[in-house]
Amino acid sequence: MAKIEAKILVVDDDIDVLNTARIYLKQQFSLVQIENDPQNIPLHFERDSFDVVLLDMNFRKGENDGSDGLFWLNKILEIDPNAIVILVTAYGEFDLAVQAIKAGGTDFITKPWKNEKLYGTITSALQLRKSKLEVDRLKNTQKTLETDIDSKYENFLGDSPAMQQVFSLIDKVAPTDATVLILGENGTGKELAARALHKRSKRANKVFIKVDLGSISETLFESELFGHVKGAFTDAKEDKPGRFELASGGTLFLDEIGNLSLPLQAKLLSVLQQRKVSRVGSNKEIPIDIRLVCATNMPLYEMVDSGKFRQDLLYRINTVELNMPSLSERTEDIEILAAHFINVFGKKYNKDKVRIDAATIAKLKKYSWPGNIRELEHAIERAIILADGNKLSTQDFLLNTSKVTESSDSEIMNLSEMEKRLILKALDKHQGNVTRAAKELGIDRLALYRRMQKYGL
């Protein structure tokens, strides 16, 4: 039988006990070290890390108050707060065992032990060790992601009156636990706004969990959001918490909420009303403490009128509404946004001397930007890649603006007409290939499909 990959340290002043333990444990686990002087414990930890420490509670002969064991237990936990320590007590020392567990010990075993009992205790302790390390890893990942995102939030830009209104509303609402519904077209910064709300809330030090409801299938919805227990369905190999549980204490951001089908809307509503979830396959109710932020680019109020979105759900999620202006409503921000993206992509592509001239900015301001800031971001990235010298000029932007801008000067064309023409042009250019047309327009495929539907294309 293959040995279990684990490092074990056994500390006991009785050499016979140590040798017996070593002979048995070496057959089961990949690395076993023994030590008869607890003073050497820090040395062992300097040289190695251990998954499980088996620690005798009474070192000095004749002493059995366990104070030595408790001392060394504390020392080990000081060195490695994730250490898993199994205390070894004499038969009948239950009070001592309880004291040790309260002090941070994981489990205890009485001497003399049966090998199977020792094996069982160590293997379940190893599971705990694995989970602790995984939690640590996730915490670190979260921290790294947050540092990334923090720097992004610093760059939530906009001098226009429309954006100043957005910032002022975020400042007012963020410190409350009010549910916020963010409405706006694709690429207008809805996710940035949701993260800004979290960053400025009392929950800023807790997690921010995003769920893209547009990409979760009907079958996976419950398991993804509410979690499942092992065996609840064929693929449920182990217990898994849902996003609601993971977000507890923090903020849950439900993106694309307008894409939820009516049956899923009912399920979501019920959880929001009860503020409790049950994992799939379990009846146990888990209370959830989340700040909810939702976003969509769909016309939710019209959808309520046409019976596609539940009114009661809308009222649960729209305590405060935040409307993200489209880029065409705030063309005065194009200059600072362009400067910002030129800075970002200039660094990325080692072209940090690249500048843009006033004529090109003027041209960018005339364009309708159906994909909003995301489209501007992509357009600048592409222009920087294509630019030959250090100056971005109109030719570096493949915006299909020629016809649109010229005609928009001479005839009155509303935004929808412009958008429709741009979509047609992009589809035409890519022989009907929606993925490529969407990429060119700087929006995602789903967004393009929705717009094609809207214009009956």
Ligand SMILES: Nc1ncnc2c1ncn2[C@@H]1O[C@H](COP(=O)(O)OP(=O)(O)OP(=O)(O)O)[C@@H](O)[C@H]1O
């Ligand atoms: N005000 C802003 N300042 C700087 N960058 C912005 C701003 N708004 C959006 N962006 C950038 O534009 C891109 C799209 O933003 P975001 O993902 O927040 O939009 P969204 O409305 O959530 O999009 P979608 O509806 O497609 O999910 C991101 O890269 C974001 O960093």
